[in-house]
Amino acid sequence: MITQQSIQSDCISRSDFETLFNDHYSRLCAYAYNFIKEQEGSEEIVQEVFFKLWINRSDIKIESSIISYLYRAVRNASLNLIKHINIRENYKQHNKEQIEQSEQLDSDPLNVSELEKKIRASIDLLPEQRKKIFILSRYEQLKYKEIAEKLGISIKTVENQMGKALQFLRKELVEYLPLLIIFFNHLINGE
Amino acid sequence: MRNENRHISDTLLAKFLLGETSQKEQQIIIGWLEENIAHRKRLDQLEEMWLETGKINPRPIPVNKHLAWKVLNKRLDHHEKLSSTVLTKFSKFKLVLYSAVAASVLILLGLFNWYLIDSSQKQEFLLTNNTKTTLTDTLPDGSKVHLNQLAQINYKPSADGHKRVVQLKGEAFFKVKRDTLKPFIIHAGIGSVKVLGTSFNVKIKKNRDIDVSVKTGRVELFYPNKALTDTLHMVLRAGESGLISLQKDSIIKMKNPSAFFWMDKKLVFRNKPLKDVFEVLEDCYAVKINSNNPSINNLNYTSTFINKDINEVIKVVSTSFNFTYTSEGNTYTILELKKDE
Structure with missing residues (x-):
C-alpha cells in the first residue's frame, strides 16, 4: 500500500506504482466516464493523472491520501474537459445530472465495500470481449439482440459470452454473497 | 454442482x-x-x-488496464530517458513546459516510441516554403497542404503506423484525406491539433499562440496548461476558429473571418461592424485604416470580395456608405461627408 510518505519521498518503486495503477485504473476511468461520457477521453484523463503523479512525485503536495488525490485530479480534469468541449446537445442535460449525482457520490468516493472491490476486480478479469458484452448488458441494459448488432456478432455469441461471464462472476463472488442466509430461510420455511 | x-x-x-x-x-x-x-x-x-x-457506482466501463499500464510504463520510460538528456541543456521551467507538451502529445497520440524506430521504415516528407507565394503539395497519405510564406512541415507516420504526424512551423492550410483509422495530428509548438479528415488552417503566431480555423469537418485542439494540472481540449466545427493562447494559458473560441484569405483571396462580411471590417482588411492587406469620425465604426457592412486588391475594396466599402477616402502609402483614411454638404 502506498502511503503519503512513500509517494513523496523519491523511493517509491515503479512496481509499487504499478500496483497503485492496477488497483485504481478501472474505477478512475469509470469515474471520469461518469462526467465526460466518452471512454477514450476517460482513459486519456486517467493516464495523464497517473503520468503527472509519477513525474512530479517529489513535488506534488498531497494533503490527504494518495487515493483521494487521484479521484480529485480525475474529477478536476474531467470537469475541465467538459468546460472546454461543446458537448453534443443531448448530452448536456445528462451530464448535468451526472455531475450532480457524482457530487453526492463524491462526498465519500473512497468508501468502498469489500464486495464492491471484489466485483470490480472480477469484472476486470473477464476477457475483453466478454467484459464488453457483460457491461453492455448489465450497465447499459441492452438486450442480447442490441448487443449483437452493436458489436457486429451473432446473438448466439452474446448468449454464450454472457453465460460464461455470469458463471465466472458467480464463482468469483459466491463467498461474498449473503446467500447462505437465504438458503437457510428456504430450509426453515420448508420451501 | x-x-x-x-x-x-x-x-x-x-x-x-x-x-x-x-x-x-x-x-x-x-x-x-x-x-x-x-x-x-x-x-x-x-x-x-x-x-x-x-x-456499483460509478458503473464500470470496459477498459484494459494491463494494456493501459503498458502504455503508461512506456511513457514513463520515455520521459525519464528524455529528461536525463535534456536536463543539462534546459532550465527547469523549459523542462517542465517541454515535458508538458511531450506529455499531452504522448498521451493523446500514444506516440511514445516513434523516436525509437528506424526512420527508413517510414515515408517522411519535409517541405519548406522559401518562395514569396503560397506553396501547394500533396503528402504521402494523399492529404493536400498549402504552405504560407516561410512555413515548414515535417510529415511522418507514427512508428506503429496508426497515426499521421506533422510538425508545423508557420502557417499552413490542410485538406486532410479521410482515414478514420489513422488520425492526422499536427504539433504546433505549444499545442496540438487532431483531425480525421477535414480542411482547416493552422497558424503559429509570433507570440507562439496557435490560431486554428476550420473550413469543413471537425478538429480537436489540445493544450497542456502551464500549471501542469490539465490538458485542455476543444472541438471546433466548420466555420469555427480557436486560439491556443500561451498568455491566457488556455484555448479560446474566437472569430477569424479572414483565416483562409492568404490562400483563397476571398473575404466575406455579413452584417459586420465597419470596425471589424477594417481590422480584417488591415490584417489581410497589411495596411492601416483610419477614419475622421469614430461613429462610423458601428455601421454594419455586408459584401463579398474575391481576388480584389485593397484599393478596390476600400473604394467599394466607401462608396456603399457614401464616404470618400484618401490614401498615403499603406495608410487609408475614410472620410465621412458632412450631412449639410
Missing part, C-alpha cells in the same frame, strides 16, 4: 434471468427448479450476483 451443468447451463440461466428465454426454455427451467433445492440455490446465487453487480 458440475453434474447439473450437464442439464441446464449457466448460459440458459443467464438468458432466463435477463428475460431472453423463449416460453419453451422457460418451462424447462421452471421444471428444473422444482426438481431440487440445490437448483434453486444455484439460480438464487446467479440472481444475487446479478443484483449486486448492478449496485
